Amino acid sequence: MQLSKHAKIGVGWAVCTVVGIYSFYLSKTTIDKRRYDSMKVRERMRESNSELEIEMMADMYNRLTAACHKKCIPPVYNDAEIAKGEAVCIDRCVAKFLDIHERIGKKLGQLSMQDEALLKNAPK
Numbered sequence: 001m002q003l004s005k006h007a008k009i010g011v012g013w014a015v016c017t018v019v020g021i022y023s024f025y026l027s028k029t030t031i032d033k034r035r036y037d038s039m040k041v042r043e044r045m046r047e048s049n050s051e052l053e054i055e056m057m058a059d060m061y062n063r064l065t066a067a068c069h070k071k072c073i074p075p076v077y078n079d080a081e082i083a084k085g086e087a088v089c090i091d092r093c094v095a096k097f098l099d100i101h102e103r104i105g106k107k108l109g110q111l112s113m114q115d116e117a118l119l120k121n122a123p124k
Contacts, residue, residue, distance in 0.1 A: 060101060068093035 072089035073082075082090070 064094060064097045067097065 068090050071093055072086050
């Protein structure tokens with residue numbers, strides 16, 4: 001059976017339409033999958049960053065406690081309570097430790113931003 005010229009055109013358009021719709025569907029699902037994968041990666045990075053931040057804060061606290069205890073509290077306890085001099089020493093030690101920690105954090109942030117700027121401007 002021979003198809004007429006108009007029937008062939010109609011079949012051609014139908015095939016083109018189906019192929020177009022299918023390719024749109026495939027591209028949309030691919031884009032959605034990439035977005036989902038990208039979202040999962042960002043989520044894992046945030047979780048990893050949060051865990052790293054908690055770990056770093058715990059490390060800083062442990063180092064602060066050890067350093068200030070060693071500096072301000074005598075190895076032999078004479079009293080059950082912290083003496084006024086010990087309390088003042090601990091306050092100053094903690095304040096200095098946190099101040100230095102903040103300064104170092106800012107400086108490292110600046111250096112990191114400079115490195116990123118250099119990498120962006122580097123010839124490829």
